[in-house]
Amino acid sequence: MNQIKMNLRYLLLIVLVVSFFNQNFAQEQPKTKTREEVLSMTMEEMSSLPLEELMSLMDVVGVSSLEELYNLLLNKNVVSASKKEESIFDSPLSTTVLSHDQIIASGATSIEEALRLVPGVIVREKTNGNYDVHIRGNDNLPSKNLLLYSENMNTLVMINGRSVFNYSHGGTLWETLPVSFEDIDRIEVVRGPSSALYGPNAVTGVINIITQTISQETPLISGNLNGGSQSTYMGDLAIRKQLNDKISLGVTGNFETRDRKTDEIYIYSRDGSQLSIDGENVGNGYYSLDEINQMRSGNQEIWPPYTVGNEIYDIYKSFPDPERSKYRYGVNGYLDVNPTSETSVQIMGGYQNSEVMTSTMGDVPTPYSTKLASTGYVDLRAKIYDFSLQANYNGGTIDYMSGNEGFELDNEQYSFLAEYNKKFRNLSVRPGFSYQSISYDDSKHISEVGKGYLNQKQTINIMAGSLRLDYLLTERLRLVAALRAEKYDNMDDIYASWQFISTYKLNDKNLIRAVYSRANQSAFLINTYSNYTWNIVNMRSPKIMQFDGHKDNKLKTTDMVEIGFRSRPDKSVLIDVEAFYNRSKDFVGLAPDMTSLAVFNPLAVITGAATVQENINAIVNLSFQNMDLVSNQFGASVSLDWVLSEKLMATGHVTYQQTTVDNYVPYSRNEILYYQSSIAQSDPDLATKINQALVDYATGVQTGEIDPAKQTYAIVNSVSDIQEGTENNFKHEATPSFWGSLSITYRPTKKIEFFPQAYFYGEQSFINQYGVIDIEPSVNLNLKASYKATDNLTFFVNCRNLLNTEKVQFAYMDKIGGLYLAGLNFKW
Amino acid sequence: MKQKLVFLLLVLCFATTEEAFSQMAKFKALFLYNFTQNVEWPPSASNPNEFVITVIGDKEMATELEKLAQVKKVGTKTIVIKQENQVKNLEDSQVIFLSAGKSSLMSMLSSDQDGKPTLLISSKEGLCSDGAAISFTTVDGKLRYEICSTNIEKHGLKVNNKLLSLGIPVN
Numbered sequence: 001m002n003q004i005k006m007n008l009r010y011l012l013l014i015v016l017v018v019s020f021f022n023q024n025f026a027q028e029q030p031k032t033k034t035r036e037e038v039l040s041m042t043m044e045e046m047s048s049l050p051l052e053e054l055m056s057l058m059d060v061v062g063v064s065s066l067e068e069l070y071n072l073l074l075n076k077n078v079v080s081a082s083k084k085e086e087s088i089f090d091s092p093l094s095t096t097v098l099s100h101d102q103i104i105a106s107g108a109t110s111i112e113e114a115l116r117l118v119p120g121v122i123v124r125e126k127t128n129g130n131y132d133v134h135i136r137g138n139d140n141l142p143s144k145n146l147l148l149y150s151e152n153m154n155t156l157v158m159i160n161g162r163s164v165f166n167y168s169h170g171g172t173l174w175e176t177l178p179v180s181f182e183d184i185d186r187i188e189v190v191r192g193p194s195s196a197l198y199g200p201n202a203v204t205g206v207i208n209i210i211t212q213t214i215s216q217e218t219p220l221i222s223g224n225l226n227g228g229s230q231s232t233y234m235g236d237l238a239i240r241k242q243l244n245d246k247i248s249l250g251v252t253g254n255f256e257t258r259d260r261k262t263d264e265i266y267i268y269s270r271d272g273s274q275l276s277i278d279g280e281n282v283g284n285g286y287y288s289l290d291e292i293n294q295m296r297s298g299n300q301e302i303w304p305p306y307t308v309g310n311e312i313y314d315i316y317k318s319f320p321d322p323e324r325s326k327y328r329y330g331v332n333g334y335l336d337v338n339p340t341s342e343t344s345v346q347i348m349g350g351y352q353n354s355e356v357m358t359s360t361m362g363d364v365p366t367p368y369s370t371k372l373a374s375t376g377y378v379d380l381r382a383k384i385y386d387f388s389l390q391a392n393y394n395g396g397t398i399d400y401m402s403g404n405e406g407f408e409l410d411n412e413q414y415s416f417l418a419e420y421n422k423k424f425r426n427l428s429v430r431p432g433f434s435y436q437s438i439s440y441d442d443s444k445h446i447s448e449v450g451k452g453y454l455n456q457k458q459t460i461n462i463m464a465g466s467l468r469l470d471y472l473l474t475e476r477l478r479l480v481a482a483l484r485a486e487k488y489d490n491m492d493d494i495y496a497s498w499q500f501i502s503t504y505k506l507n508d509k510n511l512i513r514a515v516y517s518r519a520n521q522s523a524f525l526i527n528t529y530s531n532y533t534w535n536i537v538n539m540r541s542p543k544i545m546q547f548d549g550h551k552d553n554k555l556k557t558t559d560m561v562e563i564g565f566r567s568r569p570d571k572s573v574l575i576d577v578e579a580f581y582n583r584s585k586d587f588v589g590l591a592p593d594m595t596s597l598a599v600f601n602p603l604a605v606i607t608g609a610a611t612v613q614e615n616i617n618a619i620v621n622l623s624f625q626n627m628d629l630v631s632n633q634f635g636a637s638v639s640l641d642w643v644l645s646e647k648l649m650a651t652g653h654v655t656y657q658q659t660t661v662d663n664y665v666p667y668s669r670n671e672i673l674y675y676q677s678s679i680a681q682s683d684p685d686l687a688t689k690i691n692q693a694l695v696d697y698a699t700g701v702q703t704g705e706i707d708p709a710k711q712t713y714a715i716v717n718s719v720s721d722i723q724e725g726t727e728n729n730f731k732h733e734a735t736p737s738f739w740g741s742l743s744i745t746y747r748p749t750k751k752i753e754f755f756p757q758a759y760f761y762g763e764q765s766f767i768n769q770y771g772v773i774d775i776e777p778s779v780n781l782n783l784k785a786s787y788k789a790t791d792n793l794t795f796f797v798n799c800r801n802l803l804n805t806e807k808v809q810f811a812y813m814d815k816i817g818g819l820y821l822a823g824l825n826f827k828w
Numbered sequence: 829m830k831q832k833l834v835f836l837l838l839v840l841c842f843a844t845t846e847e848a849f850s851q852m853a854k855f856k857a858l859f860l861y862n863f864t865q866n867v868e869w870p871p872s873a874s875n876p877n878e879f880v881i882t883v884i885g886d887k888e889m890a891t892e893l894e895k896l897a898q899v900k901k902v903g904t905k906t907i908v909i910k911q912e913n914q915v916k917n918l919e920d921s922q923v924i925f926l927s928a929g930k931s932s933l934m935s936m937l938s939s940d941q942d943g944k945p946t947l948l949i950s951s952k953e954g955l956c957s958d959g960a961a962i963s964f965t966t967v968d969g970k971l972r973y974e975i976c977s978t979n980i981e982k983h984g985l986k987v988n989n990k991l992l993s994l995g996i997p998v999n
Contacts, residue, residue, distance in 0.1 A: 039851075043854070043895050043896060043899060047858055047896055049862075050862070051862040051991065051994055052990075054859065058855050059970050061855070062969045062970065075928060077952075077953065085954040086931075086932060087952060089929075090931070090932040215967075217967050245997065341977075341978065341997070343999075344999065423935060425936075428935070472932075475933055508885055508927075508929035
């Protein structure tokens with residue numbers, strides 16, 4: 001850490017010195033005319049000048065600040081909504097674009113935090129720098145289940161159209177994104193099902209991070225550095241150059257390190273057993289690693305160490321840096337080649353390494369886990385006349401729960417996409433073909449087969465064809481239809497997704513639109529291939545849990561109807577209103593199939609060396625299976641961007657939503673298991689069945705059908721019943737009923753800028769298998785103040801959660817306090 | 829009192845807005861005029877007396893061009909400014925300027941003008957892919973233009989190297 005601080009100081013010094021000389025040098029450049037002199041010239045005088053001189057004069061005048069603000073806020077272009085560049089006002093879908101400048105001005109310290117500026121996106125901080133991001137919410141389904149299902153498995157995050165989705169469990173591991181602010185030109189967010197355009201997992205929408213195009217105007221060196229409280233330090237550096245009109249090169253790097261305000265983690269008793277430390281009873285709460293190392297749950301050690309290969313997996317392996325919330329760095333390389341005017345090739349590659357402490361994706365006595373990732377990628381995009389091609393590789397190793405055998409996986413993902421864009425007068429036709437091969441392999445990281453979820457390399461292949469038709473029927477009416485059919489190698493079904501859209505321009509200032517769309521998730525590796533045997537050593541019961549996947553699980557699908565209205569009542573105002581209803585079904589969740597009673601150590605029991613009472617315990621079979629759960633959500637978002645003057649602009653958005661679920665099972669996994677276990681234990685023929693099981697076991701051993709070294713138990717009986725009483729119209733409140741953001745940009749002078757922001761949300765109630773967490777409403781106030789010392793150097797102070805509210809934003813996670821930073825942006 | 833202050837603030841805001849916009853429209857008009865000096869139209873297409881510039885959906889731009897037309901000619905031809913609000917069934921023009929608010933209609937305009945000796949210019953960037961010959965844009969607070977030689981030549985026009993080299997070439 002000290003080394004990092006020292007390096008930062010040196011870097012800061014270099015930046016200041018170079019900027020000083022650069023500025024002085026710049027000031028020596030003579031100017032032919034002042035702005036006032038240019039503005040006083042007549043139209044006739046100016047029209048007599050050759051173009052190059054006219055351009056020089058225009059550069060002296062500059063585009064007005066107001067003009068820049070209009071372009072920055074109100075007149076942006078977007079690509080992701082139609083796969084072609086168009087004005088955001090004309091976008092047929094609910095669309096928001098965050099420009100690079102807008103993100104920097106906002107003071108957002110991460111890509112996730114910047115998304116708080118986007119209507120409909122709910123962003124809650126789990127630990128310092130680690131966030132939950134959901135488009136329109138509808139999150140934590142199925143509830144009363146694993147924390148895993150709070151991950152956003154419904155939004156496709158991409159970098160230049162390259163998916164960065166986690167196909168192992170579903171979701172996005174934001175910390176593994178290799179790019180940072182200096183890489184980013186803009187972030188485009190499309191709300192609503194978009195699988196027809198981008199493939200599976202674009203269920204609630206897509207977030208497409210688009211990197212900068214290297215041009216003559218791109219600074220050779222640019223970057224930012226900042227640091228402050230909670231040992232938070234981060235920075236970016238980019239070196240980019242357009243060598244000639246055919247070739248551009250660039251290298252970028254970024255790093256980030258952040259601490260929590262505590263080094264303790266939360267512990268709960270999962271099976272209701274009494275927690276104790278050194279014989280003294282304790283309750284659920286935050287404890288140090290040393291305390292947890294001594295803690296017992298009932299008679300069992302709560303975190304017993306075990307050996308994997310030559311390594312000890314214990315609480316210290318699980319949480320190597322409990323005080324640190326986030327550490328990451330990434331490097332990226334860019335090569336753009338434009339061999340002819342009709343062809344272009346863009347190659348991007350990179351690597352990232354990250355360690356974060358955030359919510360767990362498994363089932364351990366704490367809601368926290370450490371995730372470790374080391375991944376790389378190569379992405380190639382080419383345009384050849386009307387063809388566009390994209391091929392990429394993503395791979396590396398991700399340990400989803402450090403110190404827990406079976407959660408470390410190597411992954412390889414290959415994707416290929418070819419599309420052809422043909423225009424026939426007012427009709428644009430875009431057929432496409434794509435292929436994805438996604439492999440995960442845990443075999444190198446487990447001590448023996450059976451200790452991992454997959455226990456080998458497993459692969460999901462997806463082949464798809466798509467067609468998009470975009471027809472301008474009249475100058476006002478536009479009709480769009482997008483269709484996609486995809487085939488998985490493990491399923492007979494072909495999954496279809498679509499978008500049917502119409503937009504109608506009432507006039508140049510008002511547009512109405514309607515959308516009907518369907519999207520689906522992909523298959524996930526754990527849902528499909530799980531085959532994991534958990535021999536439990538830290539709970540009283542059950543003794544064994546077997547987790548299985550199903551190759552024929554149906555994929556979750558969502559249908560949505562949306563209407564929207566976009567208005568520009570004045571050049572300085574943009575209003576966007578969207579109202580939506582969606583219905584989701586075919587959720588996949590972990591649920592019990594069967595509970596069996598078994599006699600363990602049966603040979604010892606048969607020979608009288610042990611009693612049945614000491615050795616009878618439960619074996620549980622669970623699987624990642626389809627549920628009857630159906631979610632219904634309706635809501636609306638309103639956003640306003642208003643440039644009041646060159647000095648003042650305001651942006652705001654608010655979203656309201658309500659979600660209800662049908663076929664809701666109001667029982668947790670453990671409640672179902674207790675129910676099944678009690679039926680099994682109250683079996684009136686239990687004694688007879690125990691004897692029969694022991695006899696059968698002994699016979700099997702004698703005949704050689706049973707290897708007692710491998711099968712260490714004798715099954716007595718099995719129960720697969722679950723409680724009755726599913727509920728319909730159950731109010732699902734994991735997503736707040738409302739949330740939004742209000743922000744102002746105030747520039748009292750050309751050198752000074754203030755950006756205050758309030759991000760707010762209503763109350764929420766989070767249900768998982770271990771409890772219900774009510775989270776109170778909150779308003780987070782942020783403020784960034786910048787001083788532009790020169791054209792190349794800007795200093796700033798940045799306060800996130802200015803009032804240091806110390807509130808929990810996400811269930812079971814850290815209280816989020818104030819973060820106070822200072823830093824600079826530079827470019828040459 | 830508060831209401832008056834808010835009203836005053838709003839008036840000031842919008843007053844600044846209009847001033848800033850007319851400044852931008854003025855320079856776009858000057859650029860556009862300069863483009864005409866660097867593009868060659870085929871003789872057969874020439875109206876002996878008039879050089880027609882049609883402006884679609886942008887009154888400010890039309891106003892600035894009107895001012896120019898009073899003091900300048902293209903060669904020996906008088907500049908005639910026509911205002912339209914649609915892209916279909918336009919009279920023959922040497923230049924058509926499409927406002928930002930109508931940018932979604934560039935492909936329709938391009939189809940409609942297919943084969944005609946017309947220079948298509950858009951107020952908004954990124955429209956060369958829809959058929960624009962020149963699209964205005966801003967880069968680091970400076971007015972610039974994207975230029976597509978293919979789209980210019982498609983309409984039988986010739987463009988000189990100076991215009992190409994000063995613009996941002998687009999495929």
